[in-house]
Amino acid sequence: MISITPTTLVLHRNPSFFFFFPSTTTRPNPTYPSFFTVRSSSSSSASSTSLQELEKEQGELRSELYASAPFLPIKSAKRVILVRHGQSTWNEEGRIQGSSDFSVLTKKGEAQAETSRQMLIDDSFDACFSSPLIRSKRTAEIIWGSRETELITDSDLREIDLYSFQGLLKHEGKAKFGPAFRQWQVDAANFNIDGHYPVRELWARARSCWTRILLHESRSVLVVAHNAVNQALVATAIGLGTEYFRILLQSNCGVSVLDFTPQPEGRSPFICLNRLNQTPNSPIAAGSSGGRKTSNRIILACHGYTQSNPEASTSGDLPMNMLGIIQSQKTAELLLDLKVSSIISSPKKACFETAMAISRIAWVLTVCHAMWR
Template sequence: TNQKHFQMFSVGPPLVGHDHPFLCKNPKFLPTYIRPKYPTIDFSTFTIRSSSSLEEIEKPLNESTEARESSSKLYASAPFPAIRAPKRVVMVRHGQSTWNEEGRIQGSSDFSVLTQKGESQAETSRQMLVDDSFDVCFSSPLNRSKRTAEIIWGARKEEMITESDLREIDLYSFQGLLKHEGIAKFGAAYRQWQIDASNFNIDGHYPVRELWARARSCWTKILTHESRSVLVVAHNAVNQALVATAIGLGTEYFRILLQSNCGVSVLDFTPHPEGGSPYICLNRLNQTPSSPIAAGRSGGRKTGKQLILVCHGTSQRDSAASIPYAGNRPMNMLGVIQSQKTAELLLDLKVNSIVSSPKLASIETANAISRVQEAADCLGADCVPRYVEMKQLQYLDVENILQQSKHAVGISHLQSGWLNGLEDGVTMSLWDQAGQAWKSLLDELSNESEPQNIVVTVGHPAVHIAMMGHCLNLTKEWMGSFHLDAGSISLIDFPDGPAGRGVIRCINYTAHLGRWSIPITRSTLDDEF
């Protein structure tokens, strides 16, 4: 066993009712964190990388790391139109449709309509966004999305634009089929659609690649529109493509960033001071009308392993020289409320272990979650008491690293993309330490004796952002592309186990905080997000 690895774990003073140290096993799977340098590529002409042959579909995804990064470098480098003022884009997937309910492949067909549940979901989204200010709404032309947009838009007088490129992915001969019909009729091609969608070919088309190119076209139209706050109502696959292309991820990320019915995702675009492509940050992903916390399935696939990233509640700030959301002080009243609301959200899950940073605010948040978990029998969630193992992980404490940054110290709150301003040395230290934390958490999740293993980890937003980057097999340069708020949760599923790719169900979910949550949109009169 690596003794140095052990030293990074801290039991510290035992928490009340818990005396189990965090014992680490040797990791069975370590993602590749060091990336090779790539030659300079001419991106003046936007192209899509060529496909692999059908025979390649049995290769493990880990073997195509170089191809995946090369593809994402392509999308990250293709320029976006310059903008003159900050722009926020709020994307919503349509409510449940009749073909969603039947399990039928819709694609860009227009035969399904919203179910009663879908209408209700759209109404919930309308209420969630009712006080938010929008300058324009872009909608898919397909009925299920147009109806969702009409419900959400309500009595607003601002312009609604129907945009053909926002239609759902074109699936050609697959459209209208049930799963068993697709398997029977198309065999190997259907299997490729399931496990290697980016290289899937049907009727002479590569649907996912066409979709990614279409999403880039949509961004040009959205960003050149004279507006500051934009609502986009579309579909599952096209919203995935919009998110991925905005932050520079290629087609290999299809089905990795989930979009549920009426799930809300938010992207912030900030002008670059020298012109050219704006800074882009994913402020939240897939904030759903109902709770995102549910064990068992992820994007239609069974999953028994889940990692829930909880940002600790806000703390009492000791001085202007501290970093925002510093965890070395007790939580303030807002932080106590945030931690209690998070504990209530997680009540219906049987959490196996809670791993926290050794900082006080993280420990207090972890204790709040543990108390509610272990009282589940008293609260009617279970008929038997639960035991939750409490652990502390030194790797999750990144605040000493952040204190070294002149940019991070003294700012009052975390703006979208704030990690872009960290000095190179600080960024590298944060990234490397978060990588060690990520390895340790994967190891914790790999407990073979627990087929259903749910691990909650509590820490500062910065370490969770960096760990999501490691989950997505990115590099440190991507950290500024994600944002988390105090008291938020993010959920990662592992349908293929911890040795497989993580599927991100939601990022920066705050709806559980109720009146204390961060608004989806902000006033367009505010020049800063």
């Protein structure tokens, strides 16, 4: 297995968000780099080679190369809101849609889109990019409402191309394609059908979309598309490869938000994944994720602000300040309808205090066995 890393990524955390940005020790060229570092699982040594040589020797990895390249610099801050379309007729039937355009929104899907419109009513969008497929475009029209600015349809925002699979019920795909359908289920990144690698192609398309979205003059952009392509948009923004397909699922009319902050000297922007798959219901409501049933759920909560400067280093063991206490109480309220079986906490004071705030409410609703570490 070969992984290609054009730049080192650092995960930076504050009490509200996760930030992904290039390491200060490795500054990428503001244009697409001509050299990549190649790491192989069969060798501990790393070697560098040109993009042209890699394309020649590893043609099947071409989409990953483009997916992992650093973003072009931006001039001003930009927020991008990704929304998946509402339930479609083929969603309801359990039919494989892919990039086909035969399904439309159900009544439930129309209602979901209207609920999302109300949920986003305080957001002042400057532009709306939409997939050209009917189910997505109709969702965009509902959310966009009576704004005078026209929707921007982008073919690269269409759903993943699944070729011969499209239109089949899932059991039909299994019966007709056997091993290929099994690979699609368990190893989608390397899945091949009709001479194509759909997930790799999708990652390349996502990169292409980001270029147009970020170069657009607007500061707040609504993007209405599909589950798979929105996964690819999030993944390519934060530097994740095709192996993360199906990890970043998005429910019908779920909302994900990314914030882009310009950096000096023409460097790639800081990218903050602000929200991921927020739905009109509680974002942690049990039951399903991206249309798939869930049996177990782990919720990661960060402690509130501490008594030190909120922007200061995360080192030390300090209790929360008043803002942190309020934040922990709000988190506890968000979890009101969730049955918590156990809580595992860091021994740090702020973490323990946050866990205690949650457990006080959880104890009232259900038997909760807290475990502190």
